[in-house]
Amino acid sequence: MTKTFGAVLAATSVWAMAGSAVAASAKPDLTGVWWATSLADRLQPEGEGAIPFTAAGRAAYAERQAALKAGEAVDRAVQDCLPAGVPRAWMTAYPFQVLQTAGPDQVTVMYEENRGLRPIRFRDRHFDTELWDPSYMGESVARWDGDVLVVDTTNFNDDTMLDPTGLPHGDKLHVTERIRLLDDGRQLEVVATVEDPEMYSRPWSVRFAYARRDDVQVKPDWVCGEPHRDVSSVRRASAGG
């Protein structure tokens, strides 16, 4: 049960007094349909070797994996089609839509898989966590660093895993994504950096890349348990481990 929805409804001043938009005008337009050409089966740190677990993180991972294997825990993103969280939402074989708008001043990502939704607002600070429930996708604010969209996301709930293998996170999870266009706008690159001092001894990053597919229309009605579009064109790559 949401603890604060009513409070947020009442707290109009939070929005009215919130930080001003900081998006500049001549920035890249990320709007479009994007679709991965390959998909790894687990998160693999970008050029940094193994995932830097803390002792608690390694134990939590082992416990989660054992529970998943024994059927004592379920992957709710798969079984219940709940939002995958971040960065896992980027690990999708399905296309997603990005809409970059000036009013509201935000970048919105609509993931076809599980009907995922992320409004990413150009703000200089997060909303008050006393007024916002932790959520599957967290709360995202963004700024431009040159041509790179820098997205800062916090306030996640504890109902997600970082990847399908069960990589854990705690309530201090903080994800920073650097998103940019490559190849004259034909590719979208996302480098997500995970920080969670409880589970990981240092920040670590993972890279995703997508092809522009404006010939495809993203479908908004994912029905849990029913077949969807053909994703056989997405190469499945094992990250090993």
Added chain:
Amino acid sequence: MAFAATLLRGALLGATLAAASAAASPAAAAAPAGDAEAGRKAMSGLWTGFNDRPPPPEGNSVINSRRFPPDLEAIMKPWVRAGYDKYKHAAETVVDKEPPTPDNHCLPFAIPGENASHGFGIQFLFTPKTTGLLIQLDSEWRLIHMDQQHPADLKPSFLGHSVGRWEGDTLVIDSVGFDERSQFSDGVLHSAKLHIVERYHVDEQGILQASYTYTDPDAYTAPYTKTKKFKRLDEPFQEYLNAQNNQLYGCPTAKTGSDYQPFR
């Protein structure tokens, strides 16, 4: 608390239905007063549905949350009426238990469904080729493909396929290709031929006037139009998932979508 949340949602949706009217939309009747740019500017921001009707009478809260629209009943073809009667019977005879709907199975509710729910927000996102419509309740979203045609090979879906255009400063959304399990009103069936036209326009008082016209010659003897008003909601869009709260049908559980079948 889960049930309370579900009741709240049912009440919101029921209130929406009660606002139904067979009258033509004021927005639809008004001459275009501006252009698309004016329309986009006027419609930016978060909106929430409202009405000035009196509250429902006391009694069974589930039943009271469902205001069956008599004008819609009057134009139902027999097979639609039969399914609807089964639904009504279930709603009126089972206390504190909702009959199955797409809504309580965590499925998209069709149009307008959640986007008309009071207290929760909707938000338009305008880009040249694609208009997004964010629906706060259940964190739903729709995509409206601007100035395009419907594909010839549509696979039926709960939200259908939507194309849009501007008529002056009125946004017109045309949707087809609906899954026959979807419902634009609780317990109300339709055929694969369902065609929905939505019109959105901000009036001089700053109210977002919406109309929804349903045409389905296999299911109804006449088109059905209902109207809806939205006022500005001065807050940001926040994730809100009914799936977290709704346990009535074990939702969320595996394959909730494919388990669902409406009364027929």
